[in-house]
Amino acid sequence: MARENVIGRANVEDTPELNAYYEQLAEYEAGALWTVANDIEPWFPAPKSVPTLWRYKELRPLVVRSSELVSPENSGRRVVMLLNPGRHDVSASVGLLYSGLQIVQPGESTSAHKHMASALRFIMEGQGAYTVVDGERMKLGARDFVITPNGTWHDHGHEGTEGPCIWQDGLDIPLVNALDANFYAVHPEIRQQAKTQGTTYSTYAGGTLLPTQNKWDRPYSPLLHFPWGPSYDALQRQAKVSDGSPFDGIIMEYVNPLTGKSVMPTMGAHLQMLRPGEATRAHRHTGSVMYNVAKGHGYSIIGGKRFDWEEKDIFCVPSWAWHEHVNLSSSEDAVLFSFNDFPAINSLAFYAEEAYPDNGGHQPQPA
Template sequence: MAQPERKKDLKLFDAELSRLHMTGQWVYDDLLVKAIGGPRPKGEPYIWKWETVYPKLMEACEALPESQTARRSLLFNNPGLDVHGTTHTLLMGIQIIKPGEEAWAHRHTMAAIRFVIQGDGNVYTTVDGEICPMENYDLILTPKWTWHDHRNPTNKPTIWLDALDVPLILALNLPFYEPYPGNQIQPLKSDEGEYLQRRAGPIRPTWEKTKTVDFPLRYRWKDTEAQLKALVKTEGSPYDGISLEYVNPIAGGSTLPTLGCWIQMLRPGERTKKHRHTSSAMYFVVRGEGTTMVGEKALEWKQRDSFVVPNWAWHEHINRSQSDEAILFSVNDIPVLNAFGLYREEPENSLHAVAAPQVPAPLQAKD
């Protein structure tokens, strides 16, 4: 007699597959349904107030008397993430170096930037033997796998913003780290003519092969601020105001392959339109006071506060002052998403969407 056909129980079959380290794709059907319309924002919108951060920096100077090897940096952890990070791909913090202090050289596969909060130009970061002076609101690059150290020969502490791609590199399982031989500061290039920074401008040696990535670079605030002021009367972005990107001056792309850096001005009383994008961003308030609405959450900020906007979260910026501009520095992961064709924006793509200024029309001849 023929045996009756026995149907496989799906739950029992799933358990059987699990014991064999396999999974049926049907298990992920619910995940696909939830992805209709895009992802949920990863992490929470959050603000770190300067009035809270600064006293802890001072306490850190006592708790960590020297920062030759370990860095005296307070890192910002997003309360909505299960892993350490300001966003799911980026990490931000505030670092302080005491008067007369040196932070020894090291290098790592994590790319980093330094945005100076308090510096007089006599303090400097050394990158692959090149001095990068640190004045207020300068941007200093320490690309992946470049030797870098920090030196403060002055009698005042120096403070800067750190931003790195640590969560991304850890997710890829690609962390490499190396202290400088002998645990010390690195030697300086003896001739400024050897500086790669000297080759980042529009006038370059004809006999050399140009290096296009991973070179030391300092973006001076006086140049950045001048550019903001020069464009203040233009229309700007309806979603970000007068927003400028720190570009690679040789290759023309993003600041670093994994980090995009922006500076934006919100003119007096300006309120941007709401939008969202697949990139996440970390902000530092250079000047002014205002509100960033992320969904229904209001982040009320003023000078030197830091805050985060997760990916795919609707947000808008508001300058509360009717007389003064507000300036925000930010770091994003747009370069990573662009590399994979995964950058999206709603309600429209606002990046590089408007034509550049046109050539003036010929003057009409007078009768």
């Protein structure tokens, strides 16, 4: 029991009488709030997640190895999960976000399923992979961003011939489970019949012109595929006309073109550019973020600790952890893809943010 000698906080000493009382309460499925109050109502967020970096050069061999050890059929999905040291209990990478590296070898494909959990993917290497979402087939290129929103049938495959395709999966599985709302179903025909190809992109990617017959009524983006080329172009165009954010450089969100808002109701995704030599200032906010280094090299200071990263490395920033980013190249930009639980945080009115107040906005340089 955490006692605090502050007005408004629980500060009750254990006594034999109280202990007897507690036992009595327990008989009736009850307890005394003051025995846990200071723990469950912390002064500020106290995540179990810790800042963590996963190096691609370390993980890649293990991911490749998985394809020698298990088949897509047996494994359901052949994925190496990224497990936050503090969140093994819920198989989360940070907060209530799950992430993993999925590998598909040439000629392989996975069976179709759907779930209440929403999924997103950032393609890390390989060409020839495709995904089918509710009958819409999409070819996946390196650094493309693709979503499979909750309740959509999806299966993947690789029809190329040269080397595996590897992508990072992001799902809100721990969040859905936390709210006791997960469902899972397998497709009656094992693999979907693709009815269309590239349709959502051809329909919605103009962004500034939308079809008038559109009758979309689902809570997620009808545009499922955000190829790297136009996305990086948008970032570069924006860099020419904006100073960006002091905390994030040039940062843009992948949006649902029908609403201008996050692509899915539980998870959002961003692309951000750190200009050559840029060192952002530190801030912290509620909400958890997983980063994937799409381009460049540098480091981030997260919760006072330095994490050096290079292309394809993955790292996380837990809720309310101070963080700042540095591009170590003086000539090339660095680009970070990230996904987060901000849409959930915002819907629930849990958002809070603050800038690092001291030292010109920078955390003390770690030793």
